[in-house]
Amino acid sequence: MTALVEVNNLSKAFGGVHAVEDVSFSVEAGQVYSVIGPNGAGKTTLFNLITGLYTPTSGDVKLNGESTVRLQPNELAERGMCRTFQQMQICMNMTAMENVMLGRHLTLKSNLLTTLFRLPALTRDEKAAREKATELMEFVGCGEYLNAEASAMSYGALKRLEIARALAAEPKIVLLDEPAAGLNAVETAALEELIRKIAAQGITVMLVEHDMKLVMGISDRLLVLNYGRVLAEGTPEQIRSNPDVIAAYLGG
Amino acid sequence: MFSEFLQYLFTGITIGATYALIALGFTLIYNASHVINFAQGEFLMVGGMATVSLTAMGVPMLLAVVLAVILAGVLGIALQRLAIAPAKNADVVTLIIITIGASIFIRGLAQLVWGKEYHVMANFSSDEPIQVFGAVLNTQSLWVLGVGAILVAVLVYFFTRTLTGKAILATSMNKDAARLVGIRTQVVLMLAFMVSALLGSIAGIVVAPITFTSYDIGIILGLKGFVAAAIGGLGSGMGAVVGGLALGVVEAMAAGYLSSDYKDAVAFSMILLVLFFLPRGLFGAKVVERV
Amino acid sequence: MAQLSQFRLKGLLILAIVIFAVPLFITNPFHYGLATQIALIAGAVVGLNLLVGFAGQISLGHAGFFGLGAYFSAITTSTYGWSAIPALVVGAIGVAIIAWVVGRPILRLKGHYLSMATLAVGFIIAIILNNEREITGGPDGMPVVPFDVFGWELSPFGQYTLFGMEISGDLAWYLFAGVILLVAVWLAQNLIDSPIGRALRSVHGSEVAASVVGVNTAKYKSLVFVISAVYASVMGALYAHYQGFVTPAIAGFDFSIILITMVVLGGMGSTIGVIIGAVVLELLPQLLADFQDMEMVLFGLILMLTMIFMPKGLLPTAANLLAKRRKKSAGGDV
Ligand SMILES: Nc1ncnc2c1ncn2[C@@H]1O[C@H](COP(=O)(O)OP(=O)(O)OP(=O)(O)O)[C@@H](O)[C@H]1O
Numbered sequence: 001m002t003a004l005v006e007v008n009n010l011s012k013a014f015g016g017v018h019a020v021e022d023v024s025f026s027v028e029a030g031q032v033y034s035v036i037g038p039n040g041a042g043k044t045t046l047f048n049l050i051t052g053l054y055t056p057t058s059g060d061v062k063l064n065g066e067s068t069v070r071l072q073p074n075e076l077a078e079r080g081m082c083r084t085f086q087q088m089q090i091c092m093n094m095t096a097m098e099n100v101m102l103g104r105h106l107t108l109k110s111n112l113l114t115t116l117f118r119l120p121a122l123t124r125d126e127k128a129a130r131e132k133a134t135e136l137m138e139f140v141g142c143g144e145y146l147n148a149e150a151s152a153m154s155y156g157a158l159k160r161l162e163i164a165r166a167l168a169a170e171p172k173i174v175l176l177d178e179p180a181a182g183l184n185a186v187e188t189a190a191l192e193e194l195i196r197k198i199a200a201q202g203i204t205v206m207l208v209e210h211d212m213k214l215v216m217g218i219s220d221r222l223l224v225l226n227y228g229r230v231l232a233e234g235t236p237e238q239i240r241s242n243p244d245v246i247a248a249y250l251g252g
Numbered sequence: 253m254f255s256e257f258l259q260y261l262f263t264g265i266t267i268g269a270t271y272a273l274i275a276l277g278f279t280l281i282y283n284a285s286h287v288i289n290f291a292q293g294e295f296l297m298v299g300g301m302a303t304v305s306l307t308a309m310g311v312p313m314l315l316a317v318v319l320a321v322i323l324a325g326v327l328g329i330a331l332q333r334l335a336i337a338p339a340k341n342a343d344v345v346t347l348i349i350i351t352i353g354a355s356i357f358i359r360g361l362a363q364l365v366w367g368k369e370y371h372v373m374a375n376f377s378s379d380e381p382i383q384v385f386g387a388v389l390n391t392q393s394l395w396v397l398g399v400g401a402i403l404v405a406v407l408v409y410f411f412t413r414t415l416t417g418k419a420i421l422a423t424s425m426n427k428d429a430a431r432l433v434g435i436r437t438q439v440v441l442m443l444a445f446m447v448s449a450l451l452g453s454i455a456g457i458v459v460a461p462i463t464f465t466s467y468d469i470g471i472i473l474g475l476k477g478f479v480a481a482a483i484g485g486l487g488s489g490m491g492a493v494v495g496g497l498a499l500g501v502v503e504a505m506a507a508g509y510l511s512s513d514y515k516d517a518v519a520f521s522m523i524l525l526v527l528f529f530l531p532r533g534l535f536g537a538k539v540v541e542r543v
Numbered sequence: 544m545a546q547l548s549q550f551r552l553k554g555l556l557i558l559a560i561v562i563f564a565v566p567l568f569i570t571n572p573f574h575y576g577l578a579t580q581i582a583l584i585a586g587a588v589v590g591l592n593l594l595v596g597f598a599g600q601i602s603l604g605h606a607g608f609f610g611l612g613a614y615f616s617a618i619t620t621s622t623y624g625w626s627a628i629p630a631l632v633v634g635a636i637g638v639a640i641i642a643w644v645v646g647r648p649i650l651r652l653k654g655h656y657l658s659m660a661t662l663a664v665g666f667i668i669a670i671i672l673n674n675e676r677e678i679t680g681g682p683d684g685m686p687v688v689p690f691d692v693f694g695w696e697l698s699p700f701g702q703y704t705l706f707g708m709e710i711s712g713d714l715a716w717y718l719f720a721g722v723i724l725l726v727a728v729w730l731a732q733n734l735i736d737s738p739i740g741r742a743l744r745s746v747h748g749s750e751v752a753a754s755v756v757g758v759n760t761a762k763y764k765s766l767v768f769v770i771s772a773v774y775a776s777v778m779g780a781l782y783a784h785y786q787g788f789v790t791p792a793i794a795g796f797d798f799s800i801i802l803i804t805m806v807v808l809g810g811m812g813s814t815i816g817v818i819i820g821a822v823v824l825e826l827l828p829q830l831l832a833d834f835q836d837m838e839m840v841l842f843g844l845i846l847m848l849t850m851i852f853m854p855k856g857l858l859p860t861a862a863n864l865l866a867k868r869r870k871k872s873a874g875g876d877v
């Protein structure tokens with residue numbers, strides 16, 4: 001059985017900064033796989049490499065056995081990979097609903113002709129997309145914003161909206177970069193619940209998080225990065241008892 | 253054959269030096285504020301026109317030059333204070349349109365004050381050109397090159413040795429950090445516009461005897477300066493100089509060997525070609541956008 | 544989105560009413576001429592707004608495409624005797640191909656580099672039109688035959704009957720241009736309120752967000768560049784027939800700047816707003832003409848001040864003011 005995501009000796013340098021260095025690991029389908037590490041450890045860079053936003057300096061990433069380092073982010077989306085961002089990426093020039101409907105992009109089959117003349121095929125498609133988006137907004141807890149402009153939403157709601165947008169693409173795997181950052185305890189608990197529900201649908205989840213309680217409770221496996229390198233990899237129990245991790249990170 | 257080539261080269265380097273100075277003006281303002289100032293060419297026009305009209309009124313040449321340069325400097329400061337500073341949060345396009353509005357405004361004023369005719373400025377020194385291997389070198393070209401070289405040297409000194417220069421550089425790299433260490437960024441921005449205007453007006457004055465001058469020469473000169481700055485890579489001083497010279501030479505060669513009607517087309521094709529292979533120009537910083 | 548669709552119809556309806564009401568107020572052929580010009584240019588601006596206002600990409604060379612469309616029609620109809628509609632269509636296809644070929648590489652550029660590249664493209668087109676004297680008539684321009692629908696001619700100097708009414712050629716052309724503008728707006732609004740339109744707007748809102756949900760941003764940028772170029776080309780062709788004469792000025796840098804200024808002045812991303820921008824910017828010189836020598840100074844000043852104090856453009860600023868006032872008075876009632 002091949003892993004869903006396989007990372008081999010992956011490195012990325014910015015000038016002299018080795019943001020990610022010689023990192024290898026693999027994620028099985030259906031897992032919740034977390035990446036932790038102190039600030040600047042290279043977690044976001046790793047996600048950017050996996051999702052095709054950066055081209056690695058060396059090394060390889062495979063999705064379902066296919067090398068993806070030459071692919072653009074949109075080509076990875078076509079292969080079932082979607083993500084959210086630490087620095088939220090919401091289109092503030094659109095409504096909340098439109099942001100989620102944007103996630104349906106790949107499933108909509110409109111061409112220029114049906115669009116320009118607003119033929120019935122388009123209206124049908126759009127109706128279905130709106131229903132799906134409504135459902136997802138309610139699923140992530142943005143039900144009250146169905147008619148809101150994105151720019152009128154609170155920070156926490158926007159973070160959930162970004163997850164809804166990622167889910168709208170019906171991905172096989174989602175990567176969430178610090179979804180709990182800036183959330184209060186209640187919101188974090190709701191987020192944990194949401195991640196569990198996503199995983200329960202069979203979607204593989206990769207997670208970057210600083211909230212240890214959340215990470216340890218939810219993950220099947222973890223990867224610990226430090227200065228761009230792998231410090232440890234394993235189940236939550238293994239990580240918790242790993243002396244290197246305790247020394248460098250948890251023990252502080 | 254060779255003399256012909258040399259002739260085109262002289263022409264190219266002379267005009268290229270002017271482009272380089274305009275491009276440096278763009279670079280200065282771009283670095284300090286990330287604004288592309290479409291009114292840059294107007295500083296040249298003001299420098300040239302003011303000098304011509306003052307000398308015509310009987311003001312001695314040197315004094316006329318000084319007054320013209322001061323006038324341009326004041327204009328630069330006014331542009332920053334009155335038009336750019338109040339619109340600080342505007343879109344890139346909006347800022348472009350504001351500077352275009354400013355350029356139309358300045359041009360309109362110039363036309364009111366100085367009229368629509370072409371004005372001729374006398375060469376600074378001898379009208380007798382110098383013969384070099386069969387090519388003629390206008391003495392004014394030497395003035396352009398000499399003044400250009402001095403200005404570049406002064407700028408290099410200013411940015412590497414003086415506190416004010418370093419403050420401008422620091423502001424261009426990181427505005428917030430600059431503010432934190434006590435640099436008054438608004439003053440720096442004003443300075444950048446002023447220095448850029450001084451530079452432009454001096455260029456406008458030395459080149460005036462070669463190109464003639466009129467209220468509307470600023471547009472095309474400004475655009476060429478923008479092309480030169482983009483070829484070199486926006487924000488790079490070195491790029492501005494190289495871009496300016498390269499543009500001038502290519503243009504002169506195209507005019508000489510191909511067709512003078514198409515020399516501008518060659519200049520604009522050149523920028524497309526450069527950007528095709530180097531999306532940030534020859535010396536532009538290569539950055540990976542963070543997300 | 545419900546709001547967007549509602550607004551779409553409302554905007555179109557208001558525009559139609561305004562367009563068809565204008566003839567009630569003007570009788571002077573000169574004014575019809577101006578109104579017709581405005582309608583045609585506004586059509587091009589609506590197209591440019593798709594690129595600038597919605598997809599967030601700058602073009603400082605769009606007049607080049609306007610000029611290409613105009614000259615293609617001018618040359619094929621006047622020199623080679625083509626009928627106007629096939630000329631317009633073939634011209635638009637040609638411009639689409641050119642826009643696609645140049646758009647692909649230059650739309651990778653960002654910010655000022657993109658403005659530089661588009662400016663260069665516009666300049667090159669204008670220079671070619673200026674210099675190919677045998678074909679284009681050079682800087683003096685060339686005359687253009689009237690618009691025709693397979694032999695049936697529409698000329699500002701003709702006399703026509705519409706629904707049994709006698710109307711002058713000026714009025715007929717104005718109505719024709721008005722209908723064309725309505726169609727241009729309708730198509731643009733359909734495009735914006737669709738999956739393709741969302742993809743375009745997301746390129747503006749967040750290019751990375753767009754790409755990670757599967758939007759091929761390069762493709763969409765090229766697409767909207769081509770569409771806006773086709774708008775310009777078609778409007779340019781009609782403009783050439785209407786004017787009966789073309790000069791390279793309509794492809795030049797100044798006109799490119801006027802087009803993008805109309806977009807920004809009226810309000811980027813607002814289809815009705817940019818039409819207002821076109822109206823204002825076309826009428827302003829007429830109003831300022833009385834000031835003679837002061838015209839340029841005043842024009843520059845007004846442009847600067849408007850953009851400084853209303854950076855979002857006329858319509859969005861007005862809409863905001865209105866919304867605020869409404870909120871205030873609603874608050875007063877409670
Ligand atoms: N686009 C970039 N250009 C230059 N350097 C970068 C870039 N992106 C990241 N870096 C550098 O790479 C290193 C790793 O950054 P990264 O954002 O991946 O860390 P992180 O683990 O996500 O940190 P945090 O927990 O703070 O989000 C840092 O030193 C950062 O400055």
Ligand SMILES: [Mg+2]
Pocket residue numbers: 043044045086
């Ligand atoms: Mg990070």
